[in-house]
Amino acid sequence: MAEPDPPADHPPADDEYAAGESAAADRRATARLVRAAQRGDTLAMNDLLDELAPFVGRICAPIALDDGPDAAQEALMIVFRGLRGLKEPAAVYGWVRTVAAREAVRVAKRAARAVPAELAELPAPGDPQLGADIRDVLTRLSPEHRAVLVLRDLEGLDERTAAERLGLRVGTVKSRLHRARDTFRKAWSA
Amino acid sequence: MTAGWPTADPDPVRRLHALAAGVRNAHVTEGVVDAPVDVVWPLIADLEGEFGRIVTDMARVRVISRDGDRLEASAHSRFGPRARFSGVLRPGWCWLQSRFLLIGVAAADHGDGRTTVAFTGGLRVPGRAALVPLGVRAEGRRNLARLAARTAARS
Known part of the structure; x- marks a missing residue:
């Protein structure tokens, strides 16, 4: 017999139920x-x-x-x-x-x-600079990286899924993302 | 979450191209009318008057009911007897279907005091998102010419 679901610590409020139902x-x-x-x-x-x-x-x-x-x-x-x-x-x-x-x-x-400039990398999720001037950041990225950024930050997909949906090689995207953090911050703090 | 991100809401003419792409054999005739959209669009929106002089596939249009931008209408068609139409009419956008006919019109500001207008539609394969491929291009060109002439007559 399957175990019952554990009780929730905080049962959803009525409006949360309503939002889910909606x-x-x-x-x-x-x-x-x-x-x-x-x-x-x-x-x-x-x-x-x-x-x-x-x-x-x-x-x-x-x-x-x-x-x-x-x-x-x-x-x-x-x-x-x-x-x-x-x-x-x-x-x-x-x-x-x-x-x-x-x-x-x-x-x-x-x-x-x-034409993407030196910044061919993605800013980290939630990076405050991204919120400061999204359009400027976007113009520094290649179209493919803008697409990964949109699918990740606007649509909530993880980077692997986003890359797969776009037909990009996951390894390439992830390695660039790994290097992106410092590059992005240096570009903004210069 | 989306604050600050650029957005692009396609204008009515672009939307008409998109919708027509889903209707087999539909053709979109697009042109520029030499008058602002607030002069051009009232001619299309005048369903019981000017509309039938421009889109001659539909004649003697009578609006039966309206609910927001939704409407029910009846009209004579050059393809057959009086038919009942359902559809949407709002600024820059008109989409009407009966069992045998489909009419789509869109207008958008061209940016220089002129108006981009697009027509699509024709004789419908009953109940399907498909048109009989007869005269769909020629009728669009004629609609556009008649709209330009009626607009000039009003200016």
């Missing part, structure tokens, strides 16, 4: 929209676009910078072209997140406008 209800509603869109209801597609467009914009802008709107449009086009093939509607956000990050990297590299 998030679950949102996910179910999104999955219903995806299924309706897959069946050919273009109004459901419209509603799904309303939901996904700001999310895609938040992923694409920090990676593609000035080309963020182009990247967001192209990512959304890929999403709606591929929506019919999405097997698990509840997984739509994970799929869209990956599409958006990859597309933003592609658009940023195509534009070849942002």
